[in-house]
Amino acid sequence: MIKILFLFSTTHGEGPNAQGSLLEVNYGLIFFTLITFFILLFLLKKFAWKPILTALDEREKFIENSLKKAELA
Numbered sequence: 888m889i890k891i892l893f894l895f896s897t898t899h900g901e902g903p904n905a906q907g908s909l910l911e912v913n914y915g916l917i918f919f920t921l922i923t924f925f926i927l928l929f930l931l932k933k934f935a936w937k938p939i940l941t942a943l944d945e946r947e948k949f950i951e952n953s954l955k956k957a958e959l960a
Contacts, residue, residue: 907913
């Protein structure tokens with residue numbers, strides 16, 4: 888497993904003058920970016936999704952009540 892991660896994380900150009908192209912595909916970067924994205928997505932779904940929806944519902948109710956009060960006034 889460690890060998891696989893090492894192969895994904897190595898760069899193609901080595902040495903002090905090595906430069907990567909913007910169009911060069913770096914599979915290690917793609918792999919770790921996807922892993923990071925899915926971990927973040929899982930954490931947001933588990934811990935943040937319900938509080939965010941609750942806050943939005945409360946805000947919507949507050950605005951509706953404010954509009955009703957303004958119409959009555």
